[in-house]
Amino acid sequence: MTFSDSPFWKTLNRFVEMRSPWLTLIGEHLEDHHGKRLDYWRIEKADSAVIVTIQQDFFIFPKPLYRPGVGEVTLDFPGGRIPPDTPRENVVREILHRELGVDETQCDRIIPLNPQGWSINSSFSNQKLYGFIVELAPNFNLDSDFIGATYPVDTQGICQLLQDLTCLQCRAVLLELINNYQSLCGF
Structure with a gap:
């Protein structure tokens, strides 16, 4: 069948x-x-975006936030909801501004990881998840008030990140990036 x-x-x-x-x-x-x-x-629910933010070979994370649903502070890539009829790349820029203090001129590239979106479907969540990679301009100095963590974009950094990252959506986007890193980013 x-x-x-x-x-x-x-x-x-x-x-x-x-x-x-x-x-x-x-x-x-x-x-x-x-x-x-x-x-x-x-x-x-409205669709979601998770944004893997990279600057000079480091993953950049916003300050960890308390998550009421799990009752703890978690490390997460920048992310948020995508309102209906709103271009996803515009939402990515808004999220980066809100969570990392980055304006659109500081984004060298925005690369969609999964343009069709992944279905997140259960009785308590019906939405799509869109993953993005954003490369920040190397000469842009990030405001330390926004930065929660950085991890090197190498084998050791990724292994540590996979131990520290508990958000399933963030992990899915990171694993997709790892599977496609060479072809997507040209590194």
Whole structure:
């Protein structure tokens, strides 16, 4: 059986839809491929961007932030939500300005890692994740008030980063970068 041969479920009706700026909560009655009726709850969110920021062979991280969902401070690449109908590269520039104090003239290159986006799909998260590499101008002095950590872009730095980085989305983007580093960045 191929994916296109898989039986589809039917949406019978939507009995709840609650919208906020951050997410939409949806409750639906579905019928599965066996004719069984199910109550199904899901959350839709705006798509996300994770930005691997590099300057002079170092990964650059903003200050770690407290994450209420996991109850701890975490190291994360710059990132955020992509509002609907907004060019992704514009959002990347806004995120870098907010999280690292970088303006668009200080970005030498913005390279999309996955232009089609990856589906993040479960009942509690329906969105796409877009990864980017941004190379900062080598002569731009980053404001130390924004910088949380740096890691060398070499085998030892990447191995340490993979030990320290707990965010699954950040790790996915980093691993994609590692798999494609030569062809994407020309290094």
